[in-house]
Amino acid sequence: MALTFFPLMRIFRSGRTRKSGAFTRLRCSGCIPAPHSFSPLSLNTLSPFLPSQVTMTEDSKTPSPAPIELKGVSKQYRLGFWLAKKVQALKSLDLKVDSGQIFGLLGPNGAGKSTTIKILMNLVQASEGTVRLFGLPPSDPKARRQVGYLPENPMPYDYLTGREFVTLGAQLAGYDPKKTKARVEEVLDEVGMTRSAGMQIRRYSKGMVQRVAFAQALVGEPRLLILDEPTSGLDPVGRRQIRDIILHERAKGTTILFCTHIIPDIEALCDHVAVLVSGRLRKEGSVRDLLTTKAPAVEIGLEGLNRGQLESLTGGSAPEAIHELEGRLLVRVKGEESNTLITKIIAAGGRITQVQQVRFSLEDLFMDVVKDAGYKASPGGEIIG
Amino acid sequence: MNAFLALALNGFREARRNRITMLIAGFALLALLMSTLLADVSVASIERVLVDMGLAGMSLMLVVLAIFLSATQLGKEIERRTIFMVVSKPVSRATFILGRMAGNMITLGVLLLAMTAIFWIELAVMHCPMRSQYLAAIGTLYVELLVLSSIGFAMSSFAGSIVSAMVTAGIYIAGHLSGDIYRLGERAQNALVTGVAKAAYYFLPQLDRLDYKPHATHLLSVSGSDVALAVAYAFGYSGIMLALAVLFFSRRDFK
Incomplete structure (x- = not known):
């Protein structure tokens, strides 16, 4: 029991106490357990004890603004010498990321993920709509602090x-100068770069650059982390380390917006996901809800029957798929139809070799959404004029 | 350390570790030292040769460096996308521009000081005095570098590196001819030519007002009020250029 409560105590202890006082709060947020745990600080063990999305502030009457809120955000880029060509990168995007969430942003190339992130970071200005970071516009340095x-x-x-470089990051982030040196060493250690920290970055490998860039993102002790492809260019060990750091940050109460093409990373880390296609939001929800919206399927392996016999057994409702594998048949049917079919197969003289529930993955969901949106690859957005 | 100071010192550190900057600086110092050799083969006095060569060498090298640094820096930051990790920090774009500009001015200032020290040593070795005209020429050269850098930043806040460098170099040349352009306009019979020449005169920086090398060469007297007026004008011009740079840069998207 003591072991179970240990991470809980750590989270409450690490609730932020910032020098400004404005952020002084006791909080435990993002308590939706991740589907897989990669870190001792994973919150799987806490879910029985804590409600999801708890945010406790000193003044409970004034709800703290969401870390990220976008309302009706559109972005058109003008291209060409006379700026006559218009590309619609985002169209009426509404998105809200609550405190403590790990929010995944998914989408094919040209979906508008990077544009969304750049708008949030004040690198690009939205053509329409409202963007807020902790209730402030991204152009306000206080928001980006x-x-x-x-x-x-x-x-x-x-x-x-x-x-x-990490020290410069701390200075630009307005970190307390007296604590900068210790904090820089701490984050370099966290990303596994202490030994190479004295080398010029031009001598670094891609993975080392990724780690040191991650360190500069962490150095200011941010309340919100925005990560664009954080595991790209990393070897499996590096990816695992970065995933552990992300989980560690979540355990500290940091909100994370995470954009990647690596769907297993999103599935492993995120508790909320949004799918963008051609600049529009096509699907949004908690990973758990999205993955359970589709009825589970069952895969049945059998011998002793041929394809025609099997099809006659399934009757009116056609199976989702039938595969022939070296004298065996593999059929996929809806969960509620599996028992009936198994009974019919045995009655017809067939032999069941395997019955397995097929899990609907985020990749399946992503492919369905992309297909439904009629996506045609047009990296960089949709040309509208 | 605040963001402005961090950016300025980082700019200086970048210049120190940049091979091109160091190459230009090394070449300038070498050229300055070589001017003593020319004194032996020239019919002019040693002091005249040292002053001509020394001030011209300083001016040429530092002007090239000022144009190179100011016109290419922003473009390089955007092309290499190093700017993403700076502008996304709680730093206003105005602070970014001013911090970068300050970094350049520190670099140019340190080099000018090093060159001045060598120039002074050369004069001392040849038993020549350091005159006020020489100091006026060196001081106004630094102010001229400030004007050029601000033009370079204003250009590169919306244009690419090559275009910015070419336009800044063109403005440098035209700025030294601004007085001639005005006189050309006065003498012209055509009203249009007069108007264009006057407009160019007011638009271009009057860099000839900051050029005290002839005073140093011919040992002409330098009026303190003229220098103060020229410096005030240069600060005003630089201020306008930097305001434009901030205005353009603040509206720029980094795709």
């Missing part, structure tokens, strides 16, 4: 050493 950002394919100043 609370955000750590890791861009896709980060390019740090290569003439600096890793340590100098």
